[in-house]
Amino acid sequence: MRSTIQFLRISMFTLLALTIIIHTMIPSIPSSLLNPDALLFLFEHKVVLLSLLWCATVAIVAYLSTRPLPVFLLDYTCFKPDNDRRCSLEVCEYVGLRSRRFSPTSQEFMRAIYRKSGLGDETYAPPFLFQTDYGAQFRHAILEAEEGMFSAVASLLAKTAVEPSRITLLITACSMFAPSPSFSSFIVHRFKLAPSVKTFNLAGMGCSAGTMSIDLAAKILRRRVGYALIVVTESTSLNWYFGDNRHMLVTNCIFRAGTAAALVTSDPSRLGAAKMELVRTLRTHHGADDAAYNAAVQMEDEDGNVGVALTKDLVRVAGAGLKGHISTLAPRVLPVSELLRYVYNVTRSIMAGDRKAVHVPAFTKAFEHMCIHAGGKAVIDAVGKIMRFDHGVTEPARMCLHRFGNTSSSLVFYELAYFEAKGRVKKGDRVWMLAFGTGFKACSVVWRALRDSGMDPDNPWKECIHRYPVV
Numbered sequence: 001m002r003s004t005i006q007f008l009r010i011s012m013f014t015l016l017a018l019t020i021i022i023h024t025m026i027p028s029i030p031s032s033l034l035n036p037d038a039l040l041f042l043f044e045h046k047v048v049l050l051s052l053l054w055c056a057t058v059a060i061v062a063y064l065s066t067r068p069l070p071v072f073l074l075d076y077t078c079f080k081p082d083n084d085r086r087c088s089l090e091v092c093e094y095v096g097l098r099s100r101r102f103s104p105t106s107q108e109f110m111r112a113i114y115r116k117s118g119l120g121d122e123t124y125a126p127p128f129l130f131q132t133d134y135g136a137q138f139r140h141a142i143l144e145a146e147e148g149m150f151s152a153v154a155s156l157l158a159k160t161a162v163e164p165s166r167i168t169l170l171i172t173a174c175s176m177f178a179p180s181p182s183f184s185s186f187i188v189h190r191f192k193l194a195p196s197v198k199t200f201n202l203a204g205m206g207c208s209a210g211t212m213s214i215d216l217a218a219k220i221l222r223r224r225v226g227y228a229l230i231v232v233t234e235s236t237s238l239n240w241y242f243g244d245n246r247h248m249l250v251t252n253c254i255f256r257a258g259t260a261a262a263l264v265t266s267d268p269s270r271l272g273a274a275k276m277e278l279v280r281t282l283r284t285h286h287g288a289d290d291a292a293y294n295a296a297v298q299m300e301d302e303d304g305n306v307g308v309a310l311t312k313d314l315v316r317v318a319g320a321g322l323k324g325h326i327s328t329l330a331p332r333v334l335p336v337s338e339l340l341r342y343v344y345n346v347t348r349s350i351m352a353g354d355r356k357a358v359h360v361p362a363f364t365k366a367f368e369h370m371c372i373h374a375g376g377k378a379v380i381d382a383v384g385k386i387m388r389f390d391h392g393v394t395e396p397a398r399m400c401l402h403r404f405g406n407t408s409s410s411l412v413f414y415e416l417a418y419f420e421a422k423g424r425v426k427k428g429d430r431v432w433m434l435a436f437g438t439g440f441k442a443c444s445v446v447w448r449a450l451r452d453s454g455m456d457p458d459n460p461w462k463e464c465i466h467r468y469p470v471v
Helices: 002-025 036-044 046-066 089-099 104-115 138-160 183-191 206-221 246-254 268-273 314-333 336-351 377-387 391-404 408-421
Strands: 072-078 169-173 198-202 227-233 259-265 276-285 296-300 306-310 369-371 430-437 441-449
Touching: 072 138, 072 268, 072 408, 089 104, 104 246, 138 183, 138 227, 138 259, 169 183, 169 206, 183 198, 183 227, 198 206, 206 227, 206 259, 206 276, 206 408, 206 430, 206 441, 227 408, 246 306, 259 408, 276 314, 314 336, 314 377, 314 430, 314 441, 369 391, 369 408, 377 391, 391 408, 408 430
Parallel strands: 169 198, 169 227, 369 430
Antiparallel strands: 072 259, 072 276, 227 259, 276 441, 296 306, 430 441
């Protein structure tokens, strides 16, 4: 509505200006240059001239008024649980022994997985894990969700000084838990959002839900001015696996509690307050392939215990999906010089008869900072190997996994917070967020920093950044 009114105002003003110019210009033409018949012809066809100018004006103004609006990241917040919720190896072993639901073989297997997982001893577990009753209880899942989401949103709204009534779009995402009313209703009710707010509640999207929520918000905001609140979390309370299936035991070792909230807007007046501008998003879906589809699946084991099975194909599928994803992304983000170099190397290999040679464009030429999917040590290593990233490029992903574990859809925001805590993000820098999700999906989000970013008071790395990176 606002863009339509703006379009009409610009069109009327332009037409009025052109009409005045025509009316004043034609009579002022020297009579020596026009004979009476030619002058009469011009006046008689003035209406035709005005019509042509009107059409041209409408076309130009329509283009300017309907082109996509810029989308800005005002700010974001990552939830950090209290210290009494830390989940070290000793805590995991204690929980396993106290539950009396794991065989000695399964306990030894989880111990081995944990030790090579890349997780440290300061990750956080949900409140459910510290209860004496390990039965799947709905209230524990609700408590976990409310704790993370309400805390993150409250902190975000306080930082940005945006009234909840101004939010026009709300997107919530949680893969493993979808209560009724939905999580989006939780937020609307708690923070009293306006009745006109448009809400979306995403489920089953896996770790890619955070980046996909940004993509969804951008597609809507580019057509109209508004504010989008994005809240991404995960619930493990109803999905902690108590059984002996090794594929399903892995999730107990790497997934931890985490929530993030972000506020994005297409309001041009907030440019000065925004941290970043959205440059590009890309989503690719590889679920048509059987191996990709079955790489990570929620299921029951032979005893009826529910959990998420991570197959041995997961790392290979992630690598194959990444190759397909970057082949689409590369031409859109790489500088021309790097694209030409890549084409030259491929052509030279083909002419030399080496068709199996693998050439990877230098993505470090396109981005200053990369928030790589921190789904696990093996996944980070696979991405680093395929993309030929050195240890420094994968550092934020490895440190995020060490400090917070796999927090699913919110993990890219914890990595962005790491960059800011280190003071590395400078004005003009490009930031690439890359996340994978069940199905199998890949999603990229590219930002451009609008100002130098430092460590905010609520940065989750604030109390420990001096200890990172760790060996």
